[in-house]
Amino acid sequence: MPLAKWWDRARELPGAPRTRGLGLTAEDWSRCAADVAASGGRLLAMWASECGDCDNGATIHAAFLADRGVLVIELSVSGARAPAAEPFDYPGIESLFPCASRMQRAIFDVSRVRSSDPDRRPWLRHPPEGPELVRVAGEGVHEIAVGPVHAGTIEPGHFRFSVVGEKVLRLEERFGYTHKGVERRFTELPLLEGHRLAARIAGDSAVAYSWAYCQALEGMAGCAIAPRAAALRAILLELERIANHLGDVGALANDAGFAFGLAQFSRIKEELLRALSHAFGQRYLLDAVVPGGTRGDVSAATAESLAARIIAIGKEAAELRAIYEEHSGVRDRFAGAGILTPALASRLGVLGLAGRASGQALDTRIDFPSAPYDKLPPARILRQEGDVAARVAVRFDELAESCRLVESLLGSLPSGAHLGPIRVPADGSFATGLIEGWRGPVFVALEAGPEGRTRRCHAHDPSWQNWPAIEHAILGNIVADFPLINKSFNLAYSGVDL
């Protein structure tokens, strides 16, 4: 059946634009997933929620990015399965979408409903004896174990390299170290306060998460935000993108042995953070987006000085980019390292920045825009090479484009309120949020409980899709290039550990 038939059957969902939901039987669940895969759709997120009307049951949800929009399919599973007769609760979709495997393992750890995936190793629940990993045997093969505590100032995770000489034969990632029970914590917070927790799922993507959460909340409450609030949120989101890209392009040069790049870009990033602190009262924008709009407004004078700062940053970044491009040592380390081919990126469903460096054009700001991006579409940035150099180039291009967007938005801020009233949504409401953060699309699915309580909130980071790609991109490279390749993706740990 063509995907259009499923789409036409589905009901409109509030929140993120062009999003529909459809409850299915187990048979149709597998068929629909196959039709999405056949039409070139991608898996956006998977999660389970407790079933309202059956004991120990659950509803499994899968959200897909298809041509027409986001399709959320739901499958109710009863918890009353006889373990011997039926070894699983629902049909897994990992053979269609390889990135589903870890999501299905995490769903079992959190909600105790099992997919048909033969890989049943726990993901978030760590066994006391340590992780069970796939071993590589052969003459001269040895393992290098890295983490969870790393040598640098980064988040904790475990990487197991199987190498021969210096060459990587296999990498297996093991995460879940920063698992904090975020999804349960959401259910303890009122709906109108959940944005604060959303912002702290991955602190570097606070605006993307809190906006996605608020988009879902405002959608289910039927409250549209004012044009000024939407413009301010986009400014905040692009500033978050600029800050992260500045940090990354500097750190990447440093990993390639060019400390000048880190010194310069970390200085420019600091100057941006100070400007943010002046304009919004925070260096990192953890509390800037609130239900109904934004916490603060910017005065005309602040908008002008912030725009001047952004113009200066854009100029300096372009100047430094030219230095990078002329530096033979940097070029040599970046080019050809950690290649992720477009074919593999497509098969793995890689999203966001890393996808756009490997020929995957999707940018939800352009393809599924919410205000103000519908009126101010960003230029599409795309590379085909898929190496570290391509991921650096995408960052530089996006940095320049975000500077343009911020400047344009600051120069044409709509008048009106930055914050509007918000109603408490009705019990049982369901809505989603979808915002293109600097790593890629951040997705939030929110379900309201009685009296303004939260029944379920799942927040999904694009790192779920992109982490497995690093296991492939490193193959055949030398161990010493791993920090560089890993940094070129710069994926979230806390964002996927939840």
Next chain:
Amino acid sequence: MLKTLRKICQVGVVSEAAPPPDELLRARAALDESIRSVLGRALCIRHVDAGSCNGCELEIQALNNPYYNLEGLGIRFVASPRHADLLLVTGPVAANMEAALRLVYAATPDPKLVVALGDCGCTGGIFGERGATRGRVSNIIPVDVAVPGCPPSPARIIQGILTAIAGAGRAPA
């Protein structure tokens, strides 16, 4: 190369003076004077993310930017707890990081200092202390100085570090 050198000269030195220690951040009695005099000149820090959202990590990374220039104070980050004098610990301690945090603490040579960072490190923050999280860092290992903030600014982090190595009312050597 010329462009690189020109840029370095244009920017010049932007480093700022470090803030003074702040005794209000101290959670435990200061180290003995004789120990402090040894640590004062060069301090090695091992950072441990015990469950942070990565917000505190970004501000720790900022300590080495040219404005804060932490290495200019003789303080540097090292790759192993075995080389460290001070542990800088972030996050509400995730249950899955508890064992790693204890191991890191045990691997750090005496006298070891611990600075807990951020609202989560100080109190458990928005994540609290339940189920998958063990809450504040001092629930797992002894903490000398606790620096609140979400995330704390680089200047506050430096104050926390300097407070840990300084005695009451005494600037670091």
